[in-house]
Amino acid sequence: MCVIRTEELLLNVGPQHPSTHGVFRIIVKLDGEIITEATPVMGYLHRGTEKLAESLNYTQIIPYTDRMDYVSAMTNNYVLVHAVEKMMGLTVPERAEFLRLIVMELQRIASHLVWWGTYLLDIGALSPFLYAFNDRERILQLFNELCGARLTYNYMRVGGVKWDAPEGWIDKVKAFVKSMYGKLDDYHALVSGNEIFLSRIKGVGAYDAETAIAYGLSGANLRSTGVKWDLRKNEPYSLYDRFEFDVPVGRNGDCYDRYVVRMEEIRQSLRILEQALEQFPPEGETMGKVPRVIRPPAGEIYVRIESPRGEIGCYIVSTGKAEPYRLKFRRPSFVNLQILPKLLVGESMTNLVTILGGIDIVLGEVDC
Amino acid sequence: MSEGERKRPDEREDDVSAASAGEQRTGALEDGVSAVNIGERRSGAPEDGGSAVSAGEKRTEAPEAGAAATGAGTSRPEAAETAADGARTEPAAPARRKETEEEKAARRKAALEAREAAKAAKAAAAAQDAAAQAGSPGAAQAGPQAASPGAASAGPAGAAAETNEPPPKPPSPNQPRLDRAVQLLRELVADDAVESASINEANDHLPTLVVRKERWLQAAKLFRSHEELNANYLRNVTGVDYETHMEVVYHLLSLDSGHNYAIKVRTDRDRPSVPSVTPVWETANWNEREIYDLLGIDFPGHPDLRRIMMPDDWEGHPLRKDYVPLDPEV
Numbered sequence A: 001m002c003v004i005r006t007e008e009l010l011l012n013v014g015p016q017h018p019s020t021h022g023v024f025r026i027i028v029k030l031d032g033e034i035i036t037e038a039t040p041v042m043g044y045l046h047r048g049t050e051k052l053a054e055s056l057n058y059t060q061i062i063p064y065t066d067r068m069d070y071v072s073a074m075t076n077n078y079v080l081v082h083a084v085e086k087m088m089g090l091t092v093p094e095r096a097e098f099l100r101l102i103v104m105e106l107q108r109i110a111s112h113l114v115w116w117g118t119y120l121l122d123i124g125a126l127s128p129f130l131y132a133f134n135d136r137e138r139i140l141q142l143f144n145e146l147c148g149a150r151l152t153y154n155y156m157r158v159g160g161v162k163w164d165a166p167e168g169w170i171d172k173v174k175a176f177v178k179s180m181y182g183k184l185d186d187y188h189a190l191v192s193g194n195e196i197f198l199s200r201i202k203g204v205g206a207y208d209a210e211t212a213i214a215y216g217l218s219g220a221n222l223r224s225t226g227v228k229w230d231l232r233k234n235e236p237y238s239l240y241d242r243f244e245f246d247v248p249v250g251r252n253g254d255c256y257d258r259y260v261v262r263m264e265e266i267r268q269s270l271r272i273l274e275q276a277l278e279q280f281p282p283e284g285e286t287m288g289k290v291p292r293v294i295r296p297p298a299g300e301i302y303v304r305i306e307s308p309r310g311e312i313g314c315y316i317v318s319t320g321k322a323e324p325y326r327l328k329f330r331r332p333s334f335v336n337l338q339i340l341p342k343l344l345v346g347e348s349m350t351n352l353v354t355i356l357g358g359i360d361i362v363l364g365e366v367d368c
Numbered sequence B: 001m002s003e004g005e006r007k008r009p010d011e012r013e014d015d016v017s018a019a020s021a022g023e024q025r026t027g028a029l030e031d032g033v034s035a036v037n038i039g040e041r042r043s044g045a046p047e048d049g050g051s052a053v054s055a056g057e058k059r060t061e062a063p064e065a066g067a068a069a070t071g072a073g074t075s076r077p078e079a080a081e082t083a084a085d086g087a088r089t090e091p092a093a094p095a096r097r098k099e100t101e102e103e104k105a106a107r108r109k110a111a112l113e114a115r116e117a118a119k120a121a122k123a124a125a126a127a128q129d130a131a132a133q134a135g136s137p138g139a140a141q142a143g144p145q146a147a148s149p150g151a152a153s154a155g156p157a158g159a160a161a162e163t164n165e166p167p168p169k170p171p172s173p174n175q176p177r178l179d180r181a182v183q184l185l186r187e188l189v190a191d192d193a194v195e196s197a198s199i200n201e202a203n204d205h206l207p208t209l210v211v212r213k214e215r216w217l218q219a220a221k222l223f224r225s226h227e228e229l230n231a232n233y234l235r236n237v238t239g240v241d242y243e244t245h246m247e248v249v250y251h252l253l254s255l256d257s258g259h260n261y262a263i264k265v266r267t268d269r270d271r272p273s274v275p276s277v278t279p280v281w282e283t284a285n286w287n288e289r290e291i292y293d294l295l296g297i298d299f300p301g302h303p304d305l306r307r308i309m310m311p312d313d314w315e316g317h318p319l320r321k322d323y324v325p326l327d328p329e330v
Helices: A049-053 A058-066 A073-088 A094-123 A127-147 A169-192 A195-201 A209-214 A255-279 A332-337 A340-344 A349-359 A363-367 B002-033 B040-048 B052-071 B077-088 B101-118 B120-133 B137-147 B154-161 B175-188 B213-225 B284-295
Strands: A009-013 A025-031 A034-041 A299-307 A310-318 A326-330 B194-200 B206-211 B233-241 B245-253 B260-268
Touching: A025 A349, A034 A340, A034 A349, A049 A058, A049 A326, A058 A073, A073 A094, A073 A299, A073 A310, A094 A127, A094 A169, A094 A195, A094 A255, A094 A349, A127 A169, A169 A255, A195 A255, A195 A349, A255 A349, A299 B194, A299 B233, A310 A332, A310 B233, A310 B245, A326 B233, A332 A363, A332 B284, A340 A349, B175 B194, B175 B206, B175 B213, B206 B213, B213 B260, B233 B284
Parallel strands: B206 B260
Antiparallel strands: A009 A025, A025 A034, A299 A310, A310 A326, B194 B206, B233 B245, B245 B260
């Protein structure tokens, strides 16, 4: 008769691991299969965007924002140009603002589709990924027609947008929105009621509203706990106060609620799109009157918008020059990821992937 | 391809906004000549030229004196002095120092009236705004104090600090909130807890407070727990290297009331250190690590202050203005 010797196991996950959605590394201490400690390691994708921005003018910084959250480049574009416009007191032509709003909402759908597909892939359902990317492809195709890029758009400018919608584009978006409603129902039929899926995510990675607020979580991570906080509603920017839409919230703050909230957000985005496309001004400028050299007055500003991942903010300190003195991005992925070590303690190794996926991070944004 | 694309917008913007650029340029010229009809923020820029610090300083200090004089009701002579200094860069008033306080007040009043006449059209519009907000307590206070001779130095100097702004400006809708926060901090934390307070108008009238470093942790706890402030959500933490000093900016939000605050804590540059607020808001944890990593600010009280973006053995702090990369080609 011998006693089995057990010892703590140190396991390294990542940085190159498909479930980390990029180059994210996490060192976990295991007792059997149960995680006793988790230490995230980041910075593999740190490019020093904020430092680089200090020697670039504002128009030149826009492409860098594309590369932060590359799954949702349009919202990143927007937060920067919006901050500069606000500092300079510029008005944006209505048609341009409509185009911005439309691409941002399309982007939200595309981003949630990527999340949906890859999350299910993480958990072990392979086919939804193909459906999701198929529909996302249609959105990317629309973006491609609009601005000639599929991922890093560099579409918005201080004072407007770079390109007007080509002829027939609005109709194509309308057709997409119409069909997407049906697709969404298909997705629910395909996955949402699946017993195996539900047993993997229900009650996993749960936290309460108080914890979520203390950790500064935003987006679906916050709303899944029942906190009704959506910047499109609570601190409206762009034209969001003109449209009717609901803010879905969860109750238990677990992975399942985050799933439900995100899926419902797709539907709400479709609703916003429907209204926006209906009210889209048939003609007009897409670029406002903007000084040739963009020099925001000395001062500072913090603006924030609702990206698919939560509150993305931009803090600019200007000294009246063409380059920012200091530019800081508040990246929702970075802030949301902070809760991960806390959630992992006591969970099994299998749930690591479920919980990490449920937070929905993009490493380009975490590392910036 | 990307370069081509980057050039094109400029060309296009040339065409579109040639006219407006011209306007802008004359506007910039005027800034230098008369600070009279241009807003405080715009006149600040060209005068201060390259100096980033003074621009930042001036902006925060000028309205502060106003707050001290009109809002909080406490007269703070030093603050008034600094504000007057700030205003002195205005070319219209070269020999300000030699005047007596009364003369100063009289002259400023005259200047105020002159400006009103010059901008009759705008004044009318602004007066409407003022009428709309006449009910607010800030407006009620500002009037008598500025006029009363008893207010001596603080009152008129406070008014002077605002001479850069369009004259009949109604107080910010958030002024009462700012005053209340200042009052609470002075009462419940310490008399000297608040270095200055102002409203950042461009940023949706964001109440902005500069809190003394030594008092920050206490002040943070107050912000988090006091039922009136109830700033339970820390939105963002930013470190800024101003070359003369370092600053950490906290953007706070109360999810219940939707009220926003910006808190700044200043620290010297050689041994920068700001108390950690991770015990108050968990979310400060990684934010402070990032600031420590990129700017080298120490956060005593932080549970695990390590680099987060750069490798552990990295030398220097990249976001510092005097940072020299090890390999210039990188």
